[in-house]
Amino acid sequence: MNGYGEAELRAAAEAGIRAPSMHNSQPWQFRLRDGAIEVLADPARQLGVADWSGWAARLACGAATYNARLALAVHGRPAEVSLRPDSGEPNVIARLTPGRERPPTYAEQDLHAAIPRRHSNRAPFWPDPVPADARVRLIEAARIESAWLDLLVGMTALAGFAEIAGSADRVLRRDDRYQAELISWTHADHAADGVPVTAGAPRAEPQDLLPQRSFGDRRRAPGRDYEPEPLIAVLGVSGDRPIDQITAGQALQRVLLTATDAGLSASMISQPIEVPTARDQLRRSLGRTGFPQLTLRIGYGTPRSATPRRAVADVLLADERTGLRSPGT
Template sequence: MNGYDNADLRAAASAGIRAPSMHNSQPWLFRLRDGAVEILADPARQLPVADRTGWATRLACGAAAYNARLALAMRGRPAEVDVRPSPAEPELLVRLSPGPERPATYAEQALHAAIAHRHSNRAPFWPDPVPSGTRIRLIEAAHSESAWLDLLVGMTALAGFSEVAGSADRVLRRDDRYQAELIAWLHADDAPDGIPVSAGGPLPESHDLLPQRIFGNRRRGPGRDYEPEPLVAILGVAGDLPADQVIAGQALQKVLLTVTDAGLAASMISQPIEVPTARDQLRRSLSRNGYPQLALRIGYGAAGQTTPRRDVTDVLS
């Protein structure tokens, strides 16, 4: 069977760069080697304060790998996935090798179409509940990628998560180096990376249930409070080794694309994962044997803008 070629690599990378990453730092590289498309972590773009362990980088590269898989499937050349295939090369996170050729499935086509429209929506959502059928789709999306997705139901569960997330957020706000790094990634709307100021949500208020990062100085309009009972989902996997975090990133992206395909919006809440004590509290509250990797707020919201990306040529190794 023929290996992938440069056209396959470019298609995979063009889709891969649309994945989410902490502060839109885009910490990935793509290369073609021995007929396989490989996704590598870019150490130069790993956040030295917020991502000291590389957890967020591995999550982002896993998400990029899932997009790349969809792009290759659309070319009739779906990939077989090998996570962290070379212990001697720790920055190599995913190798995509050609599997049996076949047309893309309808599900793959729908998720691939969602790549261009997926973005984080940090604004308040509408109060309309997410239908039960859609909730099942999201849970199944995570499960199909060897992850789990717990949807928090009821105010008791939401209040418990709010306490853990709020405590973690306060820890991070007291860290001057962390806050300086976050501010350094606030960029103009036409910058190729970082968080555009216009993409931030309104300033947080004391009565908000969930913590919000401060990306600007915009105040919310009258009657535009955040939803009182948001749908919060916790994504996790069985282990917490680097390979597990890459797997979690692939599952995360499939969930986010399923959210987009369903006409929903999502924003990511990483504070309770970034602070070890908060993460342990969250894990115990879920009564799970696995490890939470990210929290999501999901609902219906106004259409927003996708954040900029570097040119694909900048990420080809």
């Protein structure tokens, strides 16, 4: 079977760069090697303070891998995926090799169409509850990708989560290096990465249940409080090795695209995962033997505009074994 070519590489990369990443750092690269498309972590874009272990970069690259899979599938050339295929090249996150050619499924088409519409929405959501059928779809999306998604139900569970998340947020706010790094990825112009101040959450107020990262000093509009009973989802996997975190990233993106396809908005709350004691508290509160990898806030909200992305040409790598340049570089 013929390998992938430059057209498939570009399609995979164009979809891959639309994945979410902490502070919109975009820590991914793409390469064509021996007919396979590889997704690589970019060490230069790993956050030195907030992501010292590389967990967030692997989660983001896993999400980018899922988008690339969808792009190849809708072109009729679905991929077989190997995660961390080379022990000697730990930055190679995934290798996508051509599988059996077939038409895309309706689900693949719908999720692929949701890629450009998926944006983190840090603004207050409407109070409308997420219906049961949508909740089932989100749980199933995680399960298909070998992950689990727990939806917190009832104010007791929400209050417990809010205490854990708020405590973690206070720990991170006391870290001057952490805050300086956050500020360095916040901008008011049209930079190709980082978070525009307009995309950040409005300034926190005492009545807020959950912590929100501040990417600016914008006040909320009158009467636009956060929803009193948000739908909180905890995404996790059975292990906590690098390969498990990549698996969680793929599941995360499938959940986010499923939410988008259902007309829902979502934002990510990573503070309870970034602080080890908070993460352990969260795991024990769920009664889970696995490891939480990210928490999400899901609901109905006013559509937001996309955060910027670097050009595809900037994330394509040459294959150093052949000296061939990837297209656009």
